[in-house]
Amino acid sequence: MTVKQPDLSFTQNPQWIAERETHWGPIEGFLKENNRKEVVEQLKKLFFTGVIDNPEDVREGFAILYYPLQTAEAWDYLFQDVRLNPKCFKEFMNASLMGSYNEKFFLDDEARLRFFDYFHPATYQPVIKSRVPIGREQKIVQIEVDRFEILRDMAAKFSQFLGGSEVPVIYYRLDYFFSFLDEACDVMDVSNNDKDDIQYFANNFLQRYFKIESDLEPKNRGEQKAFLVRFYNHIANNPVHPSIKAIWQKVLDEHD
């Protein structure tokens, strides 16, 4: 069974085209640095019409990034009918969680959140299944979430956020983050190559709890405080793994 191509009749609307033109300028400049002219032209056509003349010439994943529609329906179509491969699915799954893609790719915050929700349930699940059969073999893909990698990246993201960076996507899906903390394994496990990074970033943002008034950047201070207070309460009242509680306890001890 194939997924029907989404209705793209809106791409004929002159107002939509005019608005799209304003987004295309910076994207084109970015693409022209590292892609042949022919590829840039194909991507322009994809960006404005959704048509991909020659999928072989379009680098993996570009279809997702430049398709005119950014909805679950569109991504189903692209993963199944444009035959994006399972590796690509996994890369986008991680990128959607961390927001680690160029901000030019999503035209608004709603689309960014839809992309997160396309891959991730409301609360943490250890295995993520594709919604549609994908790849040349047209199979449902099951990706085991790398918990150490996610914890490292989320700790880094919150550390940056508390240091004044933009509010990350994961901030708007805190139920996912906190349910993940409840399921997280022993971060000190010898097989965890990221344990030093996890300790560093976690320690970095936990320290800020004690300096909420003085250390937080004025930008997004309300969101920063809300996150830290919820984190404190969660660690105190939920079955978070002892190895994570230990990081928190160390920070507490330093402030006694």
Add this chain to the structure above:
Amino acid sequence: MTNNQFAVDITVPQAQLNEWVELINGLCEGQLGAYLEERLEAFNPKALELMDKVLDDWLAYSHPQFFDFEQQGNRLRCQAEGPTGFHRDLAVFKKVLELCGATVNVQDNTLLDYL
């Protein structure tokens, strides 16, 4: 300077100086794709034809770095570095620059040693 780092040193016609600065300085800003194609094509479409395979290789695999742009009048210089075998691509590139109207001032000793 490493074995795979070379100098690009050219003298260009005064009348097209701005276009040449845009091309060489653009390389140093990472503009190797369609930007470079358009600029070469504007000078001489045959030059672009000669560069075709090299450009594909640069974009897909070798990703060379150009840096340290310098200008003294109509003499333009920069450094170029790439993976093993990059000297062959650079030799083609220098021919391309000549086809576009530049005079190549320096053929690196390192490059000649390879040849």
